[in-house]
Amino acid sequence: MQNFNLIGFYTFTRQEIHRFFRVGIQTLITPWISALLYILIFGEIVGRRIGMIHGVAYIDFVLPGLLMMNLMQASFSQTSSSLYFQRFLRHIEEVLTAPLSYLEIIGGYVIAGVVRGLMVGIGVYVLAFLFTITNINHIGLFVFYAISVSIIFSLLGLLVGLWANSFEHLAIPPTFVIMPLSFLGGLFNSLAMLPENMRKVVRLNPLFYFIDGMRYAMIGIQESDRRIGFLLIIGLVGVLTWLVWALFKRGYKVKI
Amino acid sequence: MITPALEIHHLVKSYNDLPAVKDISFTIPRGEFFGFLGPNGAGKTSTINAIVGIGNFQKGSIHVFGHDVVADYREARRHVGLSPQEFNVDAFATVRDILDFVGGYFGMRKQERRERSDTLIELFGLQVHEKKQFRMLSGGFKRRVMLARALMHDPELLILDEPTAGVDVELRHELWRMLEKLNSEGKTILLTTHYLEEAQKLCTRIGIIFNGEIVALENKDALVKDGKTIEDHYLRHTQKRSIPND
The missing domain is CATH 3.40.50.300 (P-loop containing nucleotide triphosphate hydrolases)
Structure with missing residues (x-):
């Protein structure tokens, strides 16, 4: 890449990561406690009565989905709130007046989103050891799904961070999109538990492919066509990157 | 010409x-x-x-x-170095961090950033305040930080x-x-x-x-x-x- 501002890019990324560590209770501890409660209630207490699904304990079945849901929310919240606050308090101007390309700026935000998403996801996985030992069957796929889905939700966070005109706007996607689509995307149940017409609807939910892909990577159970999942992920990363770059280049809501 | x-x-x-x-x-x-x-x-x-x-x-x-x-x-x-009319800075960052981050954006290496920050902190009389968050400073010191930040990368044009x-x-x-x-x-x-x-x-x-x-x-x-x-x-x-x- 021509004239890549490596030190500038590294500095901006480091600053973004530093920002979420500054409020660690909100950004890391809270999702870990929330996930711990989910694991305890749905995995351990309710799960004992449900028994086995596809030959694994219920807690092992729901863990990949819980991990993925928390990872998506963390990545999304990182970039959306960071960009929105920087717009709101105007210190985005500090970055805009620096010799950083728009891709370097977007890259810095996204890496911070991925780091936060992975820290939350890995934390959820470690906490689950209090109740069960869930192996990771396909470590390469685990890393692929964790990072690529983090990138997607970090980019979505940037879109919302650009679009939002109030703090309330930031809460809309996690509450009305990520959580419901996760719950309806096979987080707590197998596709086989649903009637046929509901299965068709679930297959239209992109989060189903992310959760199912992670479930395959961790416990080897798969109910979706993995090729569709891969295409979806690659397509979303490409389209969202282009869209965010085009909006930054235009100065949409970041330039006066 | x-x-x-x-x-x-x-x-x-x-x-x-x-x-x-x-x-x-x-x-x-x-x-x-x-x-x-x-x-x-x-x-x-x-x-x-x-x-x-x-x-x-x-x-x-x-x-x-x-x-x-x-x-x-x-x-x-x-x-270009800009000292803006309104304070467009991360109010929770310390004075030294503000200078260090901006130096980094402009591609300055760590040692260079440290030396330049030391010089500007001394020049603008910010020694006592360098570890304070920006929001804790008085209006006059905030202005000094804005000027120091504008000069961090030693620009030829100062706005x-x-x-x-x-x-x-x-x-x-x-x-x-x-x-x-x-x-x-x-x-x-x-x-x-x-x-x-x-x-x-x-x-x-x-x-x-x-x-x-x-x-x-x-x-x-x-x-x-x-x-x-x-x-x-x-x-x-x-x-x-x-x-x-x-």
């Missing part, structure tokens, strides 16, 4: 359909201390925002040391948008001395201010913008040669346009 520090040609900037800057052109040669004056809403900050990359513009071109601020924006930005607004008289005089020293060392300075005696003391050339148009662009010596002040000229240019004649 030596490339000027700043060249603005036929700049047009509007907010939706409301024109803010109407086809203005001017050039600032290297080493000049240029005063950019005008009432609130005249178009000063809109022009500055267009130069530094904070604002878009619809027509015209801007070159900083020969670099187009749109096509070659990264190189153009390396030459100061009302740098002495809200600071006490002692600090204002101290800042004047600093700015005169920076200018004598070769820095080109574009200053906007509402303190016209400040412009008269510091600047070598004055541009007055009113309702988005440049209404005067002259050497200071020519303006004050008949015992008149910058304020006299300023009021003549702005009042004759804002008060309709009978």
Whole structure:
């Protein structure tokens, strides 16, 4: 890449990561406690009565989905709130007046989103050891799904961070999109538990492919066509990157 | 021919359909201390925002040391340091971190950043406050941090948008001395201010913008040669346009 501002890019990324560590209770501890409660209630207490699904304990079945849901929310919240606050308090101007390309700026935000998403996801996985030992069957796929889905939700966070005109706007996607689509995307149940017409609807939910892909990577159970999942992920990363770059280049809501 | 520090040609900037800057052109040669004056809403900050990359513009071109601020924006930005009218900084970051991060954005290495920060912290008398969060500082010290931040990467063109607004008289005089020293060392300075005696003391050339148009662009010596002040000229240019004649 021509004239890549490596030190500038590294500095901006480091600053973004530093920002979420500054409020660690909100950004890391809270999702870990929330996930711990989910694991305890749905995995351990309710799960004992449900028994086995596809030959694994219920807690092992729901863990990949819980991990993925928390990872998506963390990545999304990182970039959306960071960009929105920087717009709101105007210190985005500090970055805009620096010799950083728009891709370097977007890259810095996204890496911070991925780091936060992975820290939350890995934390959820470690906490689950209090109740069960869930192996990771396909470590390469685990890393692929964790990072690529983090990138997607970090980019979505940037879109919302650009679009939002109030703090309330930031809460809309996690509450009305990520959580419901996760719950309806096979987080707590197998596709086989649903009637046929509901299965068709679930297959239209992109989060189903992310959760199912992670479930395959961790416990080897798969109910979706993995090729569709891969295409979806690659397509979303490409389209969202282009869209965010085009909006930054235009100065949409970041330039006066 | 030596490339000027700043060249603005036929700049047009509007907010939706409301024109803010109407086809203005001017050039600032290297080493000049240029005063950019005008009432609130005249178009000063809109022009500055267009130069530094904070604002878009619809027509015209801007070159900083020969670099187009749109096509070659990264190189153009390396030459400019901005002290903005409003504090656009992470209020929870410490003074030293603010300087360190900005130095990093401009590609300065760690050791270089540390040395430069030390120099600026000393220059602006921020030693006692360097570990304090920006939000904990008084208004005067916040202004000093803004100036130190603008100088962090040692830019050749310094743009100061009302740098002495809200600071006490002692600090204002101290800042004047600093700015005169920076200018004598070769820095080109574009200053906007509402303190016209400040412009008269510091600047070598004055541009007055009113309702988005440049209404005067002259050497200071020519303006004050008949015992008149910058304020006299300023009021003549702005009042004759804002008060309709009978």
